[in-house]
Amino acid sequence: MEFYVNGNKIDIQLENEKTVGEVLKAFEEECAKNNATTVSIFVDNVQVRADTFDEVTKQPLTARTKIELGIVAQDEITSAFLQNAESCREVAHELEQIPVQLQSSKDKDANLVISHLADLVDDICHTSSLSALFPETYSRIRIGGKPIADYFADLSAMLTEFERALETKDTVLVGDLAEYELCPRLVAFADAMEVLK
Secondary structure, eight states, X not given: OEEEETTEEOOOOOSSOOBHHHHHHHHHXXXXXXXXXXXXXXXXXXXXXXXXXXXXXXXXXXXXOEEEEEEEEHHHHHHHHHHHHHHHHHHHHHHHHHHHHHHTTOHHHHHHHXXXXXXXXXXXXXXXXXXXXOHHHHTTOEETTEEHHHHHHHHHHHHHHHHHHHHTTOHHHHHHIIIIIIHHHHHHHHHHGGGGO
């Protein structure tokens, strides 16, 4: 049997495991001890989904069986959140410059900041979706007094308004939203992540 974790081949010693399911169960128990969990499973180069899981786990192990797992550890999520927080402070500072940039025809600089904002929001959403795998740790986080899900609902609505202002080239509204709405929300996110240090 070949066994890979996050793309790295691992040598494992089988004890009494005879099926794919028994290997997965033993590995998940090890993950739990190390505050980690499995996020993807491939058996013989085919992704195992919820609807095929039961069938695949019954397969007997052979010398040619190949199991590939993607795992995520809680400390990786915490590190990612702290990195997101640092990026939030940087992008918040950049957002404060947008009104001046737009008034002085530095649209290219403003567009770069907007690009940074979009990348940051993608990163935060990805980290937050992974954090749902460890609710006992991350559900206690409050951003501006709100649970993470409520914070994102609010941020999403604000980003939609920001996008509309960009589309209509309303530079005054773009500047106001960047400085007075988005900037404080990013700082609130960064402040909230302090509990993870």
